[in-house]
Amino acid sequence: MKPLRSSKSRRVAGAAVVVAALMSTAACGGGGSDSDSSEGAGFNAATKSVANKSAKKGGTLKFIGKQDFDSTDPQRQYYGFAWDFSRYYARQLVSYAPKPGAAGAELVPDLATANGKVSEDGKRYEYTLRDGVTWEDGSPITSKDVKYGIERIWAKDVISGGPGYLRQALDPKDTYPGPYKDKSADKLGLKAIETPDDKTIIFKLAEANGDFEQMLAMPTGSPVKREKDTGAKYPLKPFSSGPYKFESYTPKKGAVLVRNPKWSKTSDPIRAALPDKITVTINTNIEAIDKLLIKGEYDVDMNATGMSQSGRTEALKQHKGNLDNIETSFIRYVDIATKVAPFNNIDCRKAVLYAADYKSMQDVRGGPQAGGEIATNMLPKSIKGTDDYDPYGILARKGKPDVAKAKDALKKCGKPTGFSTVISARSNNPGEVQVAEALQESLKAVGIKAEVDPIDGAESASITGSPAVVKKRGYGLVMTGWGPDFPTGQGFSQPLIDGRFIEPNGNYNVSETNDPKINKLFDDALKETDPDAAGEIYKKINHATSDIAAQMPFIYEKNFTWRSSRLTNAYSTAAYNGRYDYVSLGVVK
Numbered sequence: 303m304k305p306l307r308s309s310k311s312r313r314v315a316g317a318a319v320v321v322a323a324l325m326s327t328a329a330c331g332g333g334g335s336d337s338d339s340s341e342g343a344g345f346n347a348a349t350k351s352v353a354n355k356s357a358k359k360g361g362t363l364k365f366i367g368k369q370d371f372d373s374t375d376p377q378r379q380y381y382g383f384a385w386d387f388s389r390y391y392a393r394q395l396v397s398y399a400p401k402p403g404a405a406g407a408e409l410v411p412d413l414a415t416a417n418g419k420v421s422e423d424g425k426r427y428e429y430t431l432r433d434g435v436t437w438e439d440g441s442p443i444t445s446k447d448v449k450y451g452i453e454r455i456w457a458k459d460v461i462s463g464g465p466g467y468l469r470q471a472l473d474p475k476d477t478y479p480g481p482y483k484d485k486s487a488d489k490l491g492l493k494a495i496e497t498p499d500d501k502t503i504i505f506k507l508a509e510a511n512g513d514f515e516q517m518l519a520m521p522t523g524s525p526v527k528r529e530k531d532t533g534a535k536y537p538l539k540p541f542s543s544g545p546y547k548f549e550s551y552t553p554k555k556g557a558v559l560v561r562n563p564k565w566s567k568t569s570d571p572i573r574a575a576l577p578d579k580i581t582v583t584i585n586t587n588i589e590a591i592d593k594l595l596i597k598g599e600y601d602v603d604m605n606a607t608g609m610s611q612s613g614r615t616e617a618l619k620q621h622k623g624n625l626d627n628i629e630t631s632f633i634r635y636v637d638i639a640t641k642v643a644p645f646n647n648i649d650c651r652k653a654v655l656y657a658a659d660y661k662s663m664q665d666v667r668g669g670p671q672a673g674g675e676i677a678t679n680m681l682p683k684s685i686k687g688t689d690d691y692d693p694y695g696i697l698a699r700k701g702k703p704d705v706a707k708a709k710d711a712l713k714k715c716g717k718p719t720g721f722s723t724v725i726s727a728r729s730n731n732p733g734e735v736q737v738a739e740a741l742q743e744s745l746k747a748v749g750i751k752a753e754v755d756p757i758d759g760a761e762s763a764s765i766t767g768s769p770a771v772v773k774k775r776g777y778g779l780v781m782t783g784w785g786p787d788f789p790t791g792q793g794f795s796q797p798l799i800d801g802r803f804i805e806p807n808g809n810y811n812v813s814e815t816n817d818p819k820i821n822k823l824f825d826d827a828l829k830e831t832d833p834d835a836a837g838e839i840y841k842k843i844n845h846a847t848s849d850i851a852a853q854m855p856f857i858y859e860k861n862f863t864w865r866s867s868r869l870t871n872a873y874s875t876a877a878y879n880g881r882y883d884y885v886s887l888g889v890v891k
Contacts, residue, residue, distance in 0.1 A: 345622045348865055348872040348882065349629075352402055354890075356576075356870035361891040363577040363869075366591055367604035368730040370554050370584050370760040375537040376521035377454045378463040380763070380808065382785055383605050385521055386878045389573065389885040390559055390580060391542040392524040395429050395448065395503070396515055398877035400572050400886050406875030407789055409515050412572055413443065413525070413543075417515065424510030424831070427518075431501045434569035438542040438562045443525050445503035449495045451526035456480035456492070460533050463763045463808030465787055465797060467517040474508050482533065511828050512836070516788035545575035554760065557582040574871065576888030586730050586758075589613060592864070596621060601866040601889060606881045607783075608732050608861025614672065617864065626863045626872075627672070630785060630880040631682045634667070634674075635855040636725075636741070637780040637812035641769065645723075645778050649715035651851035654779065655694045656708035659744035661701035663856045666736045672862060673733075676701050677855035680795065681844040684876070686837030687791050693848050708748045720749020723778035726766050728759035731783075737856075738781050752779065763808045772812065780812050783859065785879035791827060791840025799847050800824050813852035820846050 347353035365387075372381045376392040379385055389397065397412040399405060411417055413435050418427040435443040452468055454461045457480030469476065472494040478484075484491060496504040507514060517523065530541040539548050545567075546559040559580040567575065582604060585591050592613025594600050603609075606628075609617060617625050636654075644650040660676050667673030678692035690697075695704065712718055727738035735756050742752045755775065757765050765771050766780045786794035797803045801816025820843055827839035847853065863882070865872050870888040874880050 343623060343865070343872075346626050347623075348402075348626045348863075349874045351873065353626075353865060353872040354870040356888055356890070357574075358870070358888060358890070359576050360578050361868075361889040362579040362581060363602075363887055363889050364600045365580070365582045365602055365604040366594060366600040367582065367584055368586050368588050368591055368732075369605050369728070369758075371537075372760060372763050373463055373537045374540050374548070374551060374557070375461070376464075376524035376540065377451065377461050377526070378537065378808075379521045380464055380810070382879055383881065386881055386884045387582075387604065388521045388524075389544065390546040391540060391544040391548065391562075392521055393435070393443075393543045393570070394519055394521070394523040395431075396519050397572055398519060398875070398883075400574070400883055402873035402875060402883075404876045406873075406877040406883060409519055410572065412570070413448070418505075418518075424512070425507045427505040427507075427514060429503050431503070432569050434566050435543070436564045436566070436569075437527055437530075438547045438564055440564040441527070442500070443543055444500040445497040446500065447525035447527055448503055448523070449491060449497050450481060450528050450531075451524050452495065452522065453478070453481045453492050454526060454531070455522050457482050458805065458807075462805070463767070464522050465517075465520060466803055466805070467513075467520070467787070467792075467796075468522055470802070471507050471509075471511050471514055471517060472505065481528075509825075509829065510831075512831055512833075513788060513790055513792050513828075516790070516793060520787065545570065545573050546580060554584055556584050573885045574888065576871070576886075588730065588732055592617075595864045595866065598866060598868070601869045602872075602882065602887070603864060605731075606861070606863055608668075609864060610732055611668065613864075614668070614862040617862065624865050624867060626865060626874060628861055628863055628874050628880040629674075630859045630861065631684045631789075631876070632783050632785040632859040632879055633677050633680060633682055633855050634737070634781075634783045634857045634859055635677070635680065635853050637766075637782055638852055638854060639772050639778050639780065639813060640852055641814045642723075642773055642776060642778045644715060644717055644721050647715040648851055649711045650717060650721070652694075653708045653711035653715065653717075653748065653750065654745065655851055655854050656704045656711055657745050657748045657750060658741055658854060658856070659701070659703050660696055660856050662740040662744065663737045664701060666740050667733050667857060667859075668862075672860065674857045674860040677858045679844055679848050680798070680853050680855050681791065681840065682786060682794060683858060684789060685786060685791055685794055685840065686833055687840035687844060689841060689844075691845055691848060693845075703744050703747065705748060712748065712750075720751065722751045722753075724753045724755050724776045725779040725781060726755050726757055726775075726777045727781040728762060729756035730759050734781050738779075741779070741781075766812055767805075767809045768807050769804065769809055769812075769814055770806070779854075782812070784810075789876070790833070791837065791843060792824065795840065795843055795847070796824055799843070799852065815847070815850065815852045817846070817850065
C-alpha cells in the first residue's frame with residue numbers, strides 16, 4: 303500500500319481541527335437545528351443518563367456493523383461488542399447490572415439466586431440456580447449445563463479464541479483434556495467444578511483470585527446443553543438461554559434473532575427484552591454505514607468503534623442530538639512481534655517507538671477531542687495502578703518523532719540504515735489502516751520500510767492471533783486495540799503480556815512476551831486481596847512492559863457513536879468499556 307503523502311497528513315490534521323470546532327459548536331447549542339437536537343434526545347445524552355427512557359415493547363432493533371462477530375459461540379468470543387450482544391441469548395451465574403455509567407460494572411445475580419458464597423481462604427465459590435430458568439426448548443438449565451459450558455474452553459483445538467482466565471484459575475497445570483477427549487471412567491469432567499445436584503454448583507480454585515466472579519460473568523461462563531453442542535459448528539446456531547434465539551446467522555452477512563417464548567422475565571432480573579426482533583447486518587463499507595445510520599435505516603453501530611471522519615463531520619453539523627462522544631476504556635496500540643526479526647532485538651523495537659509520530663496517528667483518529675489523548679503506557683486510566691509513566695518521552699516531545707534517538711537505537715540493534723517489516727491493520731476498523739499509513743510514513747524517515755497489509759478484522763483471531771501466521775507473513779507490527787475484560791490489571795494486561803496466555807490460535811499476546819519476572823508479578827497481584835495493593839503490583843507490570851518495548855500504545859480512545867431517534871433506553875456502561883448496554887435497548891415502532 304502506498305504511504306501517506308504529506309498533503310494527506312495535512313488534511314488529516316485539518317480534519318481534527320474541524321471536528322474540534324464542531325464539538326465546541328455542539329456544546330454551545332449550535333451546529334444543527336433545534337429539531338435535530340431534540341429528536342435524538344440531545345448530544346451526549348447517553349453518556350450522562352438514560353437517553354429516551356421507555357418500557358414499551360415491540361418493533362425491530364436494527365444493528366449494523368462493518369465487522370462480524372469473532373464468534374457467536376459464547377466460549378469462543380473475545381470481541382467486546384460480541385460479549386455485549388451475547389447477553390441476548392447467553393446467561394451466566396452472575397452478570398453486570400443494567401445501569402448507566404460506573405454503576406453498570408456492578409456484578410449482580412443472573413442465573414444464580416445470589417452472588418457467590420465464598421470460603422474464608424477465597425478458594426471455594428458456591429452458587430444456587432434460580433427456579434424457572436430454561437433453554438429455548440423449555441427444558442431446565444441445570445448446574446451441569448453451566449459446568450459443561452465452562453469445560454468446553456479446555457477443548458482448545460475445537461473451542462479456540464475465547465479468554466483463558468477460568469482455565470488458569472481452575473486448572474493452572476492444564477491437566478484436563480476438555481469434554482470431547484475426556485476418557486475418565488467416572489465421566490465427572492473437570493474435578494475443580496462440582497455439581498452435587500441440578501441447582502448447586504461449586505468451584506474450587508487452585509489459588510485464591512479476587513477477580514473470579516468477574517471471570518464467571520464473561521460469556522465463557524455461559525451454560526451449554528451437551529445434547530445441543532455441535533462443537534466447531536456451534537456458532538452457526540447457539541442454543542439460547544436468554545430472551546432471544548437465533549432464527550438465522552450467516553457469517554459475514556448478518557443475523558436475525560427472535561423472541562424465545564420459553565424465557566421468563568420473572569427468572570431474569572437483568573434483560574429488558576423490549577424489541578420483538580433483532581437484526582444484524584454486516585457491511586464492510588465504513589462510510590456507507592454512517593450514511594445508512596444517518597438516514598435512519600439502522601439504529602446503532604454494533605461494533606461501536608466510532609464513526610468515520612466524514613460521518614462524524616456530517617452528524618455534528620446536522621444531527622448532534624443523535625451523537626454520544628464516549629470515553630472508552632480502550633487503548634489503541636501496536637503490538638511488536640518480538641519473535642519476528644529484527645524485533646527480537648529490543649533496540650530495534652525502541653527505534654519504532656522513537657520514530658513514531660504519535661501526533662499524526664492521533665490526528666488520523668480525529669484529534670484529542672474526537673479520538674482521545676495520546677497514550678504513553680499500556681494501562682487505562684480506569685484501572686488501579688495507572689500512572690503517567692513515559693519512558694520514551696512522548697509527551698515531552700508533544701507526540702512528534704525523536705529522529706536522533708531512533709537512529710541511535712538502530713545503530714545499537716545493528717541496523718544503522720534501517721530495515722523492512724510489515725504492518726498488519728484491520729480494514730474494517732475505522733481509521734486503523736490510515737493510522738498504519740501514518741506510522742509507515744514516520745518510520746520511513748529513519749530508514750524503516752514498512753508495508754501495510756490490511757486484513758479482515760473478523761479473521762484476526764486466526765491471522766494475527768496465530769503466532770505461526772504472524773511469523774509466516776512477517777508481521778513485525780500489528781495495529782490493534784484492547785479494553786479491559788474486567789476492571790483490574792489482570793482483566794486488562796494478563797492476556798496481552800503474561801507468557802502463559804500465549805495460544806496457537808486466538809492468541810492476544812501477539813508480542814509473545816514470556817518474561818518470568820512479569821509472570822510472577824501477575825501471580826503476586828492475584829493473591830493480593832487489597833485492590834490498592836494489587837494496583838501497585840499492576841503498576842510494576844505496566845512499567846516492566848514499557849521498558850521492554852513489546853507494545854506501542856498511542857491513544858486512550860474516545861469515539862463518536864450514533865444513536866438513532868427510534869432508539870430507547872440507550873446508556874453508556876462501564877461494564878462494556880463505554881458501549882451502550884445492548885440488552886436494555888428498545889425502539890419506537
